[in-house]
Amino acid sequence: MRDFAYHRATTLEQAGPLAARAESAILAGGTTLLDLAKCDVVRPAEVVDITHLPGLADIRADAESLHLGALVRMAAAMRHVAVRAACPAVAQALALSASAQIRNMATLGGNLLQRTRCAYYRDPASFPACNRRTPGSGCAAAGGVTHHHALLGTSEACIATYPGDLAVALVAVGAVIEIGTRWMPAEDFFLLPGETPHREFALEPGEIVTALCIPASAASRRSAYLKLRDRASYEFASVSVAAGLELAADGTIADVRLALGGVATIPWRLHAVEAALTGRHPTPATLREASLLAMQGATPRPDNRHKLDLAPRLVHRALEQLLQGDAA
Amino acid sequence: MPPTAHAAAPAAAPPAALPQGSPVPNRPITLFINGHDHVVMVEDRTTLLDALRERLHLTGTKKGCDQGQCGACTVHLDGQRVLACLTLARQAEGSAIATIEGLAGADGTLHAVQAAFLAEDAFQCGFCTPGQIMSAVACIREGHAGSEAEIREYMSGNLCRCGAYPHIVAAVQRAAAALPSEASS
Secondary structure (H helix, E strand, C coil), X not given: CCCCEEEECCCHHHHHHHHHCCCEEEECCCCCHHHHHHCCCCCCCEEEECCCCCCCCCEEECCCEEEEECCCEHHHHHCCHXXXXXXXXXXXXHHCCCCHHHHHHCEHHHHHCCCCCCCCCCCCCCCCCECCCCCCCCEXXXXXXXCCCCCECCCCCCCCCCCCCHHHHHHHCCCEEEECCEEEEHHHHECCCCCCCCCCECCCCXXXXXXXXXXXXXXXXXXXXXXXXXXXXXXXXXXXXEEEEEECCCCCEEEEEEEEEXXXXXXXXXXXXXXXXXXXXXXXXXXXXXXXXXXXXXXXXXXXXXXXXXXXXXXXXXXXXXXXXXXX | CCCCCCCCCCCCCCCCCCXXXXXXXXXXXXXXXXXXXXXXXECCCCEHHHHHHHHCCCCCCCCCCCCCCCCCCEEXXXXXXXXXXXXXXXXXXXXXXXXXXXXXXXXXXXXXXXXXXXXXXXXXXXXXXXHHHXXXXXXXXXXXCCCHHHHHHXXXXXXXXXXXXXXXXXXXXXXXXXXXXXXXX
C-alpha cells in the first residue's frame, strides 16, 4: 500500500474541506478504501477518517420515515427492530451481504459507495485498460471473462456491475440520500457509466453522505430481498431482487416496488414491471408475464446470458413470497 | 423530511497537506491490547494487523489474503469481530483490542472455544485457526450458533483451505453449549 497521511476529523465542517483536497479520500469502515489502496486502484495521499463525526450513527423511526445515519454499521442496522419493521428488504439485504466481520466494520454510507468487483478494474498491474479507473484507457472486460458483468445500463466504455445489496433495496423503496444539507433520491445517486464511467456517484469533491432516509410506506413495510449467489454465503449477487408490495382492499396491486442487483451498472429499478402490475389482480399469469419484462433492454454476453432467465424468475419468486405472506 | 441539524463545534485548524512526495513520518500511538497499553511507532498507513505482527510481535493474528477475504486476521475491537488487515492501526487508537494471545486465562487455562477446537480436532494446518477461534467467540456471544446452518452462515467470513469446516462447526457447537450468548442472557 502506498504511503498516505491519516487525519481524524472531529466535525463535519472540518471533514468536508479536508476531503475536498486533491488526492484526499474519505475513510469510514475502510473495507473498500483500504482494499482498493492495496490493489493500487486508489492512491490517496491523505485519508480523512470520518468515523468520529458526532451525530451520524443514529437510527430513528417515526410515522413519516426511517432515518439511518451514514455511520451506522451494517450489523447494527440489520438487527435493529425499527429497520426490520419499516423495511425488511433493507434488513435482509444487509444480512445477506459480506461477512460478519465486514458487517461490523462497514458503514451504510460507505456501503453505497463501494466500487465494482470487476476483476479488470481491481487489477491495474495486469490490465492497464479500464475507463472507470483511468478515463480513456479502454475496457479490458469487453473482450474478457464476463460472468459477473452487467447486462443492463452498460456502455461502450464500461460494463462493470454495481456490486451492492443495500442500494438495491433503497432504490426499490424510494429512499432519499442526505448529503449534508441537500437531499437526493437514491435512484439519482448512482450514475450510469455512459462515456464517463469514472464518475460513479452524484457527489461533488468534499461532499459527505450523512444519512439515508426511507419514507414510510406499506410497500416498504411489506418488502423482501432475495439473493442468488455462486456460493451460499459471503458472495456478491449473481442476481438479487428487492421487492415491496401493497394490496388494495379489492385485492388488486395498489403499489409495487422492484429493483435488481447483480445485473446492471447501477441498482436497477424495474419501472416497466411495476407498471405492468399496478392496478392488476396478482394472478399467476399476470405475475409471470410482468416478471418477463425485468430484463427488457438487456445486452447479454456469452458468459452472463443465463441471467436473462434467472432475473425474471427471481422477480416472480419475490412477488410470490410477498403474496404468500398475505395468506399466512 | 427536514435536514438533520449537525451540532457545530469550534473548527480546529485543518492539518496542513504534506508537500508532495514527502514520506509520512512514523509516529507513536497507544494501542490497548488484551488489557494493556502498548506504545508503538507506526506509519499512518500501517494496518492494525501489521502493527500487531511486525511491531508488537503478537504473531498469533495471521496474515492470509491481506485483503479482507479470508478472516485469518480476525480480532475484536470493542468486543466486535473485525478484520485487522482492513483497519488502520491509528483507527484502533482508543479502542479495546482483543487478540488470540489474550483469550486464555492468566494461568494458561484455555478458553472454552480453544478447548473445543482441540477436542473436535477442528484444524489441519492451523493457519486459519486463530481467526476462526476469534470469530467463533464472537459468533457464540452474538447468539448465532443455534444450528449448524446458522454457524456456517455466521462463520462464512473465515475460510479454511484445509477444509476442516465440519470439525469447526462441531467445535463451535460444543463451545456454544458451554458459553452464554447475548441472545440467551
